[in-house]
Amino acid sequence: MGLLDPATSDGRIIFFLPWEKMTIAGTTDSPTSVTAHPIPGEDDINFILREIRNYLSPDVEVRRGDVLAAWSGIRPLVTDPDSKDTQSICRNHIVSISDSGLVTIAGGKWTTYRSMAEETLDAAIKAHGLSAAPCKSVGLTLEGGKGWTPTLYIRLVQDYGLENEVAKHLAATYGGKAFDVAKMAQVTGQRWPIVGKRLVSEFPYIEAEVLYAVREYACTATDVIARRTRLGFLNVQAADEALPRIVQIMGKELDWSEEKKTEELETARKFLYLEMGYRSRAEQLTKTTEINLDTQEVARYKKRFHKFDKESKGFITTVDVQQVLESINVQIDENALHEILNEVDLNKNGQVEIDEFMQLMSAVKKGQTAEETLDKRGPVTVDRSGGGF
Structure with missing residues (x-):
């Protein structure tokens, strides 16, 4: 179900549309200069964020970091x-x-x-x-439409050993041509799925789709992430993570030199950065709480982070964070911890990485300092329910 409302603060339409298990939120057109590469402005992104908050429950928090991709286009009049x-x-x-x-x-x-x-x-x-x-x-039936049925994906699961989600995606995207893609899928080496290596874990796009795209005349990595798959429109960070493997597959199929591979990788990342609203982690961190830790504190917290990151995965869980805080005798109300994690978990993946952990510890330190200052002024009640200290 989609939602559209013209009653916004400046009279432009705001809409919500479900797409690829995500939600597109946007607005209508406004005058712009003609360019081959339209860029979504931060003012427009923030306008949409401000407006959509009016339609959501108070407990649903929407931040700039929650925007997985942002784009704009030029409509010809x-x-x-x-x-x-x-x-x-x-x-x-x-x-x-x-x-x-x-x-x-x-x-x-x-x-x-x-x-x-x-x-x-x-x-x-x-x-x-x-x-x-x-x-x-x-x-006229579109290419792949012949022989398509709503249950076609079941044959892909049974005949090729594809994951259920991947099979549904291939059937919905390629129709009867999904079998051509499945035939190109490599063996995973796992008990299940038998074939179909994903480009990124949280999306059903598989490596065989890159190979199929090349054989259907895709010539650039940008084409693959934006048009042959929709990864660039759904999650720019996921697209960025998938790019090296995409370039590797395309390079082998198209006999690219190392220089060409590097060029394709840089061009595609530039596309994500300029045209799809991708802000690097460094940029996002500068928008959040300033890290206020001295050299000794940074070294101590890094040591504790790596202690709980036993498998060197590069992140720890929320439970790990609570244990770290307990180990240094810091007690934080769950609501307050949620507020802090909500601020530092910029890529919204539920995992606390080292830079996010430093942000969190800086916020904890700031809160403790504020509480100590209040305590010196006399008896006070410290309310942590809203995330403050």
Whole structure:
């Protein structure tokens, strides 16, 4: 179910749409300069965040760090050459025929492509007296649509040993062509799934899709993360993590040199950074609480972090954090701890990495200092329920 409301603070529409198990939140267009690479502005992102908070429960906290990807596009608005009003702007598509007989279609949007195709072809047939029947776009099945059924994914699970989630994704994305992708999937070496190595653990995209994309004429890593898969639109950090493997697969298939691989990796990351709202971890950290620890404290907390990160995974859990705090005799109300973790867990993965841990300990120190200052002024009640100290 989607939601749309025009009653925003500045009159622009706000909408929520479910997509690929995520939620797209956005707004309508505003004037912009023409560029080949439209960039989502921080002002627009923050506007959307402010507005959507009005529709969510008070206990649902939305931060800039919760934005997994952000993008914008340029919508073409054209002037109808046949209109008497030369200033008239059309928000839909226009089909026009010049004196020389050239048929032109301009404007429009992806969601009306069948209607646009039909009107254009019918105009060409009529203008030039072509011996052809009217356009049959409505009756044409998309590539992969033949033989598709809602339960097709079950065959992928049974015949190839794909994960259920991966099989559903392939069937919904490629239709009958999903079997071609499954045939390219490599053996995992695990008991289950038998085939289908994921590009990133939390998304159903598999390595075989990169290979299939190349054989369907994908030439760049950016194409793969943005259009052949939708990873760049769903989670820019996940896309960034998948890029080295994507470039490796493409490089082998297309015989790229090491220089070419490096170029593709840098170009794709630039795309994520500039056009998909990707802010690096360093940038995000500068927006949060300033780390206020001296050299000895940093060394001590690093030692404790690595003590609990026994398998050197690069992160510890919330339970580990509580044990660390107990080991240094710091007691924090669960609600207060939640508030602090909510601030420092920038990539929203429930795992506390070393830089996030330092942010947390800095916040704890700041809270303790504030409490000690209050205590010197006389008897006080310290309320930690809201995350303060």
